[in-house]
Ligand code: PEP
């Protein structure tokens with residue numbers, strides 16, 4: 001089994017009937033680079049940049065961030081890197097940023113909301129990301145988007161920083177892609193409109209599940225409710241994928257669900273283009289995908305989103321996977 005997984009790293013994630021999906025890694029700290037580089041990941045679908053701001057007394061400046069991003073870009077040797085701007089607040093506090101205490105941090109001043117209100121912090125990070133894009137394929141992704149105006153404001157901020165870099169003669173990729181996380185129910189509802197404003201979507205099932213089910217992702221008492229396999233969440237995922245494809249943009253997933261073997265046939269069936277997961281899950285992901293057929297996954301996906309409970313979905317998927325044997 002271990003040898004099989006070892007060999008699987010080098011394979012593509014393709015179903016028996018020839019439907020291929022992209023396999024990407026999530027990265028949460030720069031130390032993970034060597035492991036990711038050898039994991040069989042075709043790209044990094046999510047670089048969580050909060051690590052840059054944590055465990056210190058001040059925010060990193062542009063040069064420091066630029067050096068780190070550039071090192072990762074170079075280490076990937078041409079494979080794309082999706083850098084998510086800081087998702088500070090909520091479950092990711094940064095003590096030295098003097099932020100007001102919030103009654104509901106997960107419903108609070110976090111992610112893109114915070115970045116848009118802190119222009120110096122945001123533009124410093126955007127400048128560092130843009131400059132790193134001169135060394136290899138880089139994409140920018142914004143977390144916690146709820147509205148069109150936030151999306152447009154974020155893009156304007158990118159344009160502003162681009163103009164500043166041009167004037168300073170600092171190179172960057174003029175074609176750099178900009179995407180958003182879909183992890184708030186409002187963004188799912190608005191997905192058809194949002195899709196015409198960005199180059200890609202990435203579904204964040206950790207937060208999306210939390211907000212759809214109104215169940216704190218860190219509360220152990222709510223674990224049963226915090227299940228992305230609940231049809232309420234699956235339907236949201238299905239509609240997001242549909243909206244993206246309607247607008248001809250790519251849609252991935254970087255929440256924990258993407259690396260769950262039980263989720264693979266459902267998400268392949270729903271047409272998800274990219275799966276981004278912890279590097280250690282990639283080999284298994286490829287092995288499972290290569291045993292599937294896209295046409296039966298589509299039937300499964302259509303069936304499970306109509307079921308009544310997450311329990312019923314889990315049971316259906318488990319029997320589906322058992323029949324592959
Ligand atoms: C998510 O919410 O699913 C996600 C990928 O982002 P994070 O876990 O960093 O909030």
Ligand code: MG
Nearest residue numbers: 183204206207
């Ligand atoms: Mg999230």
